Amino acid sequence: MLASQYYIRTLREAPAEAEIASHRLLLRGGFIRPVGAGIFNWLPMGLRVLQRVEQVIREEMNAAGAHEVLMPVLHPRELWERSGRWDTFAPTPLRVIDRAEREFCLGPTHEEVVTDLVAMDLDSYREIPATLYQIQVKFRDELRPRAGLIRCKEFIMKDAYSFDRDREGLDRSYDAMFDAYVRIFERLNLPVVTVEAEAGSIGGTDTREFMLLSENGEDTVYMCDSCDYASNSECATSRAPQPIEPAAASTRELVDTPDAKTVEQVTAMLGVTPDRLVKTLLFRSDEGFIAALVRGDRALNDFKLARNVQGEELRMANDAEVRELTGARVGFAGPVGLPDDVRIIADHEVSALSDFVTGANQDDAHFVNVNLGADFEVDDWADLREACHGDACAHCATGTLEAHRCIELAHVFKLGTKYSSAMDATFRDAEGTESPCIMGCYGIGVSRIVAALVEQYHDDSGIMWPREAAPFDATILLLSPDDDELRAIADNLYSDLGDRGIEVLYDERDASPGVKFAEADLIGCPVRVVVGRTTRNEGKVELRRRADGHDELASLEDAVDAVLRLLESR
RNA sequence: CGGGGCGUGGCGCAGUUUGGCAGCGCGUUUGACUGGGGGUCAAAAGGUCGCCGGUUCAAAUCCGGCCGCCCCGACCA
Structure with missing residues (x-):
């Protein structure tokens, strides 16, 4: 071209x-x-x-x-x-x-x-x-x-x-x-990694995603640093902690928490860290109301909750339903004293807590020193929370999960x-x-x-396409288009490369060398051939591999083979 | 949908606070020079200042509404 x-x-x-x-x-x-x-x-x-x-x-x-x-x-x-x-x-x-x-x-x-x-x-x-x-x-x-x-x-x-x-x-x-x-x-x-994934609206089982690790991705995967476990954050599991015996050393106490509706506000007001609080999230499903319990510093994973719930429908309870169930406005729900027909599902981590904080099911109040057994019973235990960077791997004895941002490139489903x-x-x-x-x-x-x-292949000056995706395999820069001799050399090289099946972008425009170099870097063809000063002085063309800046000279006879070799080399 | 930012020649931006000739850089065009990293000089073209309405002698600038683009978040009590 x-x-x-x-x-x-x-x-x-x-x-x-x-x-x-x-x-x-x-x-x-x-x-x-x-x-x-x-x-x-x-x-x-x-x-x-x-x-x-x-x-x-x-x-x-x-x-x-x-x-x-x-x-x-x-x-x-x-x-x-x-x-x-x-x-x-x-x-x-x-x-x-x-x-x-x-x-x-x-x-x-x-x-x-x-x-x-x-x-x-x-x-x-x-x-x-x-x-x-x-x-x-x-x-x-x-x-x-x-x-x-x-x-x-x-x-x-x-x-x-x-x-x-x-x-x-x-x-x-x-x-x-x-x-x-x-x-x-x-x-x-x-260099993709394959990870466990959720099937979402497509449905099915055994789904895996092909992910490219990249800071600019919108997904997060967790990869074990020791075994080969890798999963989308949507369904990543981490090892549950050892449950502790309910101590019940302290007695539950009602405390005023005016307008403290978020974990942040409650913990600030009470002077505790979020991992000392148990969050109660109320849902409506086909089977009725469900209270999901996770530690205050954790995020509930709705896919995981859905897996533990019968039927199709699962949504957060609305304001009116929350009031009906708890007698309080949104922000003060807790597991203590909920109606009997509300099923309480708790994340495994809650079993390792004692003397924690929960909502009191009344406006502007929370309980402190709440304990399992003494204050409420959990109907079902499950893995409900989002995994976090640094969690223990559930699939091996010693590994730790590491979070990576990534771009989902492919997804396969059964x-x-x-x-x-x-x-x-x-x-x-x-x-x-x-x-x-x-x-x-x-x-x-x-x-x-x-x-x-x-995202994977670029530098400050432009793109570095892998050969299979590059718009052209190579680009020829003719730096002195007015020089008939150089022009003939570049024309020949262009046509010889074409004969060998190499697609070439031949820059024979009347533009300054700087423009041609800058544009070639930006466009990012894998191999650049320069016909210019060195060609006139030494009878050689300059070759550069875009990906790593590798330079070499080639005689006019060797030029085509040299280009081919560079194309094959990476 | 919630929050934040932005909208001014093709691109990047200044000007908006405090209303008063619509500017700069790059790009483009023409000519000359130049010819190894977006070169130099000269000249030129190119704008209903996102749209609609209002205030005013006067609006890119103030007010109201709408549209578009970008970023963050989106049932986490």
Whole structure:
């Protein structure tokens, strides 16, 4: 590609809206342009990167035996009614209405569509296993788009869906996808870690996420420093402490805590640390009211609570319900003297406390010196709290959990029959018995990978693309475009590299050397070839590897091979 | 949705407190010079100051409403 003919739109200064490196550099380098919050144009250079990432994914998916399809963006409401997700999927799908007032959503994911597709086409066990995938735009009505390409309202995703006869088949399909993902991230030079995760609105079990550790990520993972346990903070567990014998040495006492509704206010007023307080959180579920107890310095994990509760519904009690249950306004709930039908579930850590503080179930008052047994009974013990950095690992004897920020790049799920049952995706086995397919689903955030690559590979002057994702393999800078001899050398090199399958951005523009160097660094092709002074004086071209600044000289005859070698070297 | 910040030529910003000619740097265009890290000189183009309304002799500036963008948080009592 001749730079003079190409659509290169770099910015000398980053737009003020961009804070993180990937957002800033993708804008500056002329890869993307904003349209609205979480909505972007892909410029020619950015599209090349996106397409190369897609190509890596496509090759590995095909190699794993998956078949590419393309499904629609527009999903009829009826389809989502059948899976029951029209009203429950979070984040809420973007909805649209046509002139006949038929309702649709813009697909946030494609379980419904693909399962319906397969339901129509699939009849016999002879036709499965089958895995279908697509690379397509997805829409999600995010609470808040942020961080450039990392969280968008509209983004590119590769989603795959497997259909099997039985659990063993699902395991094989799942493993095949898992292995393909490992190869994809290897080829893209992204050192991901896989972690346990929550299935969320997709559903299913055995879900794992592929995470890139990065300060600018929005997720947190906990990794054990001793064993190989790694989990999203959503479901990370830590080792429960040893319960202590209830001492009951002290007697419960009522103290005035006017207007002290938060843990912070109560502990400040009473002069105790938050780990001496037990927080009582009231929930409403299908089975009735639930009081969840965690230590004052801990955060309750709602996924964990939900796992210990029957039924679908689980929400915080509202102000009126709190008053009905406790006789007090929000902020003064405690386990002592709650109605008998309120089920008390406590986090294991509470069992190691004595003489603690709780709400008194009356306005502006708390209890001190509360003790298990003496003052109240716990119905069920469970792991309810968010894990914390430094917690003891629950999976080995000696390890400690370490918190890391990360970017979620992919997520794989074993779905089972959730969708195949709902959408009638059934097959007949050899005996003629009809059963629903056993499904798995596998997603990769393609556009998010582009951002992740920049987060992982950049320096102060620009991007350092790994070869498989780079917009061009190499760039040639012709520093003296008016010098016919040098121009002929650069022209030849450009064409020779092209003949060898190397995609080159050839900067033959009438611009100053400084501009060309700065722009080449910003755009970040893996190898830079300079034709200039050294070529005129010594008959050699200069090669530099963008990733590490490695420099070398090559004679004109060796130049093409040298470029190839540098491309292969990392 | 709650909180905070911002909105002024393409980009980055000053000017708003205290109303009085709409400015600076970069980029762009033209010409000359230059030619190894966003070069120099000269000239030029480019703005309904986010939108609507109000106050005023006069509004980028004050008041009201709305819109957009960015950041933090979002049932944790």
